[in-house]
Amino acid sequence: MAAWVASEPGIRVRCVASWSRRQRAVDVACDVVELASMRHAKAERVACKARVAMQAGSLGSGMAVRVTRPRGTRAASAALVTGIYIFVVGSILLLFPSAVFRTIMPRVQLVPNLGVSTLWIRVGAVMCQLFGIYYLADGWSHLRSFALGTVAGRAYLFLAFVGIMIHERNGTAALAAFAVLNLVGAAIMLRALVADGKLLLHYAWLGSKSKRLHDSHxxxxxxxxxxxxxxxxxxxxxxxxxxxxxxxxxxxxxxxxxxxxxxxxxxxxxxxxxxxxxxxxxxxxxxxxxxxxxxxxxxxxxxxxxxxxxxxxxxxxxxxxxxxxxxxxxxxxxxxxxxxxxxxxxxxxxxxxxxxxxxxxxxxxxxxxxxxxxxxxxxxxxxxxxxxxxxxxxxxxxxxxxxxxxxxxxxxxxxxxxxxxxxxxxxxxxxxxxxxxxxxxxxxxxxxxxxxxxxxxxxxxxxxxxxxxxxxxxxxxxxxxxxxxxxxxxxxxxxxxxxxxxxxxxxxxxxxxxxxxxxxxxxxxxxxxxxxxxxxxxxx
The missing domain is CATH 2.130.10.10 (YVTN repeat-like/Quinoprotein amine dehydrogenase)
Incomplete structure (x- = not known):
């Protein structure tokens, strides 16, 4: 079949004070007809003062649709600022563990036997950076970005822990096991994101391997x-x-x-x-x-x-x-x-x-x-x-x-x-x-x-x-x-x-x-x- 149907740039449906035909406003704009149709169907059952806004971006000629989390722009900006702050603090603590620790807690001495050492200070700094990566990924407000940020964070955790053990020359078994577990978790999550847990597309002329064609979320x-x-x-x-x-x-x-x-x-x-x-x-x-x-x-x-x-x-x-x-x-x-x-x-x-x-x-x-x-x-x-x-x-x-x-x-x-x-x-x-x-x-x-x-x-x-x-x-x-x-x-x-x-x-x-x-x-x-x-x- 050579004929097909695609989404149409040109629909925006708004629900205002009541759903009389005179008060239904339809604007000529480049919006996604699938999203407009679903929300239009729902809007007929919404209360009088409900309002349905079609802000899905352009399609076809506009061609940029993003799936966002149910959050506002202020929340996303707050997540970005928080992520940058936590990552910067963690980076400073990672680079200068002794100086920062003495500044924050001047009366506490670094005693390696009691667990207060530069090794574990750097481990805590890496954890701060990890949470900063999570906040930054979540701040982008894409459905897939947080999962990708989690993969990147776990991979970074493995590399950071290995670097800390090499720098401190103190490779504890607990820290090494924690690093390996994060690397395995990152690999499993990445595999799940790529394959989505199943084979998505089977074509005889693609050979024995399945292939995802449109892999961008x-x-x-x-x-x-x-x-x-x-x-x-x-x-x-x-x-x-x-x-x-x-x-x-x-x-x-x-x-x-x-x-x-x-x-x-x-x-x-x-x-x-x-x-x-x-x-x-x-x-x-x-x-x-x-x-x-x-x-x-x-x-x-x-x-x-x-x-x-x-x-x-x-x-x-x-x-x-x-x-x-x-x-x-x-x-x-x-x-x-x-x-x-x-x-x-x-x-x-x-x-x-x-x-x-x-x-x-x-x-x-x-x-x-x-x-x-x-x-x-x-x-x-x-x-x-x-x-x-x-x-x-x-x-x-x-x-x-x-x-x-x-x-x-x-x-x-x-x-x-x-x-x-x-x-x-x-x-x-x-x-x-x-x-x-x-x-x-x-x-x-x-x-x-x-x-x-x-x-x-x-x-x-x-x-x-x-x-x-x-x-x-x-x-x-x-x-x-x-x-x-x-x-x-x-x-x-x-x-x-x-x-x-x-x-x-x-x-x-x-x-x-x-x-x-x-x-x-x-x-x-x-x-x-x-x-x-x-x-x-x-x-x-």
Whole structure:
């Protein structure tokens, strides 16, 4: 499946005095649609004076999301100051143990036989430094930073104790055992952080070792795209909020991550395609007020990638997003006022086609979605007065003409849109902020089915973050995990690829396996849905 859904820069939801439609304020800002959707769903059950603020940073074009601890900036600053103070005091005590001890306690003499010696003063100084490291790590207010600070602190404790024993020439057994225990603890914690206690990703073409692709806990997977090829020749492309792009090529046993080159700006979109001459993927970025598209050709292996000059560079200061067609021939640039521009890439490109806003005052609520044959694309807009979502389908032909085909109206703001299938069997899957699933005919825009996911799954605090469908199953990604729906609408299984995780991206590969992305950690997991549910696929 080459069509995918990613988080949308453009949503901020605020809850004010009451939840009447007039008092719901929706601003055009670069925020994360997954976080906005979850908090929007919760805000409907909050008291009158509750306030929900979406301050998750930008995504796609903003591309910097940090998971923070539930603390304010004052508490974080206090932790940083405390950590610096404790570490400095410990360093002074470590370097000048006798002078500091005599200054603080002038009447106490250093008696090694009674345990009051420079050795143990330095041990206490190292412990002060250790707590300073912990405070500094906690002050950064990242979920992963404190754990990394603990690893660094234990490793430093081992090195410091060894240095003290060498300097004092007094290697006691207790101090040596304490140093070794801290080194072992640091190694165990580091292993747990790297592997997360389990194998996270199994790919046949990666060889016998599993590999975590997006290993930064500050990065979020925003796209999962698969070239529509056979089971043995398909490619997978994944990108995250740090601008890192992962291209996994069939037949390549070890794929290295490809990062957007410096100077190309902030990542807006990326997609992959197989051509007659080989394989390539295109990257759309925004630098300042300009949107650019660069093509990366891959031939003879992932290491021989080449970056071509910009295929397109246009001035678009109000652009909030851009999406490439699966065949890399067209680009849709979405503006802040819900208007759009269609560009043709490659040789013989002409002036852009202006697509006016569906109605005045509306804005985009999800990414533009292309059909597999690149002849049609969908734009999701929302009316800020009524908060009702609309899905507008446009046809795109080689004659460089764009015309609206149909319009679908939903009861709430649409958060995820995906087009599946080909030809007359193609369908459009939409989810809104009330966790309603709409199945729409891609040809006519007629509503085929509506499914209330909250009542169906039995989770009242459920928020749908992505959805995908094949011929025999529908899988929805939520903040409570991923769920497999039967053709009759019943829940078949809860996919335990990531138990207890918040799954925000789905991608089904041509071989039938499913790739899931974790919103909180940016990790990818792959599994196969069978008769009895989901099962891991062992590496070949």
């Amino acid at each position: 500050q990065a979020r997977v925003v796209q999962l795209a698969c070239s529509n090829q056979t089971k043995k020749t398909h490619d997978l492309l994944s990108s995250d909020t740090d601008g890192k792009i992962i291209f996994l090529e069939a037949g390549v046993r070890h794929a290295e991550p490809i990062r957007v080159p410096a100077g190309h700006g902030k990542l807006l979109d990326a997609t992959c395609s197989r051509t007659t001459s080989g394989k390539e993927f295109a990257v759309c970025t925004k630098s300042g007020e300009y949107v650019s598209v660069h093509s990366h050709s891959i031939g003879g292996g992932i290491s021989s990638k080449q970056v071509s000059p910009a295929l397109l560079r246009v001035w678009a200061p109000s652009a909030v997003g851009a999406e490439l067609s699966p065949d890399l021939r067209f680009l849709v640039v979405r503006m802040r006022d819900a208007s759009a521009q269609l560009y043709k890439l490659g040789p013989g490109r002409s002036n852009p086609i202006e697509i006016p806003a569906y109605s005045a005052g509306c804005y985009f609520s999800a990414r533009a979605v292309w059909s597999q044959d690149s002849t049609r694309f969908l734009l999701s807009v929302v009316d800020p007065k009524t908060l009702r979502g609309k899905l507008v389908a446009y046809s795109c032909t080689e004659t460089e003409s764009v015309a609206p085909v149909w319009v679908f109206s939903a009861d709430s703001m649409l958060s995820n849109v995906r087009m599946v299938g080909d030809g007359s069997e193609s369908r459009v899957l939409c989810t809104d902020y009330r966790s309603m699933l709409y199945v729409v005919c891609a040809e006519s825009g007629a509503l085929l089915r509506t499914v209330g996911l909250k009542n169906l799954i039995g989770e009242h605090e459920l928020t749908c973050l992505d959805v995908c469908q094949s011929s025999d199953r529908t899988v929805v990604a939520t903040n409570k995990g991923a769920f497999w729906l039967k053709p009759d609408g019943a829940v078949a299984h809860k996919i335990e690829l990531m138990p207890g995780r918040c799954v925000n991206r789905l991608c089904e590969l041509p071989d039938g396996s499913l790739v899931c992305a974790d919103l909180d950690t940016g990790e990818l997991s792959r599994g196969r849905i069978g008769v009895s549910g989901i099962s891991w696929r062992a590496p070949e």
